[in-house]
Amino acid sequence: MNTVPNPADLQHLDLFTDLPEAALAAIAREARVRKLPKGTVIFTQGRRAGFCHALIKGRVRISQADGTGAQLLVRFIGPGDMFGTMALFTDGRYPAEAVTVLDSVEVSWSEAALRNLMRVYPQIGLNIIGILGARIREVQERLREMSTQRVECRIANALLRLAERAGQPVAGGTAISFPVMRRDLAEMCGATLHTVSRVLTAWQKRKLLTTTRQHLTIRRMATLREIALHQLVE
Amino acid sequence: MNTVPNPADLQHLDLFTDLPEAALAAIAREARVRKLPKGTVIFTQGRRAGFCHALIKGRVRISQADGTGAQLLVRFIGPGDMFGTMALFTDGRYPAEAVTVLDSVEVSWSEAALRNLMRVYPQIGLNIIGILGARIREVQERLREMSTQRVECRIANALLRLAERAGQPVAGGTAISFPVMRRDLAEMCGATLHTVSRVLTAWQKRKLLTTTRQHLTIRRMATLREIALHQLVE
DNA sequence: CGCGGTATTGATACCAATCAAGAGTAGTGG
DNA sequence: CCACTACTCTTGATTGGTATCAATACCGCG
Numbered sequence: 008m009n010t011v012p013n014p015a016d017l018q019h020l021d022l023f024t025d026l027p028e029a030a031l032a033a034i035a036r037e038a039r040v041r042k043l044p045k046g047t048v049i050f051t052q053g054r055r056a057g058f059c060h061a062l063i064k065g066r067v068r069i070s071q072a073d074g075t076g077a078q079l080l081v082r083f084i085g086p087g088d089m090f091g092t093m094a095l096f097t098d099g100r101y102p103a104e105a106v107t108v109l110d111s112v113e114v115s116w117s118e119a120a121l122r123n124l125m126r127v128y129p130q131i132g133l134n135i136i137g138i139l140g141a142r143i144r145e146v147q148e149r150l151r152e153m154s155t156q157r158v159e160c161r162i163a164n165a166l167l168r169l170a171e172r173a174g175q176p177v178a179g180g181t182a183i184s185f186p187v188m189r190r191d192l193a194e195m196c197g198a199t200l201h202t203v204s205r206v207l208t209a210w211q212k213r214k215l216l217t218t219t220r221q222h223l224t225i226r227r228m229a230t231l232r233e234i235a236l237h238q239l240v241e
Numbered sequence: 242m243n244t245v246p247n248p249a250d251l252q253h254l255d256l257f258t259d260l261p262e263a264a265l266a267a268i269a270r271e272a273r274v275r276k277l278p279k280g281t282v283i284f285t286q287g288r289r290a291g292f293c294h295a296l297i298k299g300r301v302r303i304s305q306a307d308g309t310g311a312q313l314l315v316r317f318i319g320p321g322d323m324f325g326t327m328a329l330f331t332d333g334r335y336p337a338e339a340v341t342v343l344d345s346v347e348v349s350w351s352e353a354a355l356r357n358l359m360r361v362y363p364q365i366g367l368n369i370i371g372i373l374g375a376r377i378r379e380v381q382e383r384l385r386e387m388s389t390q391r392v393e394c395r396i397a398n399a400l401l402r403l404a405e406r407a408g409q410p411v412a413g414g415t416a417i418s419f420p421v422m423r424r425d426l427a428e429m430c431g432a433t434l435h436t437v438s439r440v441l442t443a444w445q446k447r448k449l450l451t452t453t454r455q456h457l458t459i460r461r462m463a464t465l466r467e468i469a470l471h472q473l474v475e
Numbered sequence: 476c477g478c479g480g481t482a483t484t485g486a487t488a489c490c491a492a493t494c495a496a497g498a499g500t501a502g503t504g505g
Numbered sequence: 506c507c508a509c510t511a512c513t514c515t516t517g518a519t520t521g522g523t524a525t526c527a528a529t530a531c532c533g534c535g
Contacts, residue, residue, distance in 0.1 A: 077388070096370045096374045097375055102381070125363075136330045137330045137331060141331055142377055147313070147380055150313060151313040153388065154311070155309070
């Protein structure tokens with residue numbers, strides 16, 4: 008379970024882009040690798056954070072609950088993505104919960120190890136800044152969508168983001184490569200699962216996409232883009 | 242106009258916390274200081290970014306427009322805050338517009354200067370990571386609010402955030418120290434200015450706050466907190 | 476087979492946007 | 506000094522998009 012990763016796996020992590028070979032080897036020596044079956048809770052909201060995480064394989068669902076039980080789906084983490092790292096540089100507590108939705112392989116580093124590595128290889132710090140910057144952009148974009156657009160647009164945007172980050176070309180469309188429930192989509196775009204269901208069945212009738220339970224394939228990406236952009240849905 | 246700042250001014254900037262005296266002096270030498278009257282556009286959305294900015298005095302409004310003209314008020318920048326820096330580490334374009342809402346004093350560094358300083362003083366990089374992390378948290382919190390809470394709660398939360406970052410104790414309450422319009426509040430919490438106006442007058446009748454045009458004083462912070470937390474507003 | 480989680484679909488209610496009008500306030504310039 | 510204009514703010518009437526409530530169907534799995 009607690010093995011050392013192959014440096015080759017590490018070079019695809021966004022955390023470690025533009026680092027020399029030697030660095031990857033050193034980083035690998037400090038790493039902890041774990042195989043995590045689908046459904047594993049990696050960390051829970053509010054727990055003390057001591058590690059920087061990254062995903063080698065699989066998919067992780069990051070979600071945040073408020074006091075009343077309402078949930079926000081913050082993001083799905085895919086292979087190569089760092090996660091749960093922000094906490095180390097703020098108040099030391101995870102602001103959200105992370106659960107695998109597929110069998111996954113995760114790498115992690117203790118806070119001390121990460122800080123040492125950052126000292127030796129300053130590029131890591133620059134990478135983290137870039138990653139956080141990109142995330143702020145994405146979250147702000149979602150915030151703007153939530154403020155100004157209707158549910159249909161927001162659902163379309165959510166699907167486009169999923170396709171972008173986890174789309175697999177298949178015969179006659181793009182399939183999302185992991186199980187997505189109506190509830191997930193709802194929590195991604197601030198709607199109820201009822202509304203999501205209605206919209207998806209309407210789109211299915213229009214041949215924009217096909218869905219079976221938890222599985223989703225986009226058939227007409229272009230039309231979906233139009234719906235996402237335009238306020239109007241002719 | 243193009244003077245060198247007093248290092249003492251720099252030590253209160255979140256960008257440069259935990260830096261030695263010598264560093265502040267070096268940083269000051271690279272800086273550009275500008276006095277900017279109220280209403281000055283510091284940068285516009287989409288423009289090529291070449292500087293890292295920080296505010297010494299005054300207040301700056303950061304807002305983002307989508308294609309249709311709808312606006313999101315991203316944040317108000319106060320003394321000590323860095324801004325417009327994310328662009329340097331992502332795609333090199335400002336994702337939002339910055340305008341002074343009070344007479345202000347701004348410091349800025351060219352991208353090259355900043356990168357040099359970061360190389361010599363790695364703490365700056367850590368500071369930036371901390372700042373970006375805190376911002377992601379705040380934006381995510383707003384996103385969750387937008388998804389799950391009603392307008393009244395969201396307006397209450399917006400006011401609390403303003404009070405937190407720009408509240409001045411005055412006789413019988415906390416005043417917001419810069420002009421805030423109904424439209425601003427609306428764009429902060431995804432509502433129309435009409436709704437904001439209605440809610441504020443209702444609260445004024447309940448003595449929760451007092452407003453004159455563009456000026457706002459919170460009288461019962463505790464009650465406002467209750468409204469913000471609870472979904473229910475008895 | 477029955478059971479728990481997931482998805483569909485209809486009926487109703489209601490929050491907040493939209494539409495519309497006008498009042499207050501600041502600043503400008505003749 | 507006052508008319509004039511631009512902007513901010515208030516308030517009412519109406520509409521409509523989504524949530525909510527409620528019931529049922531579907532599917533996988535132990």
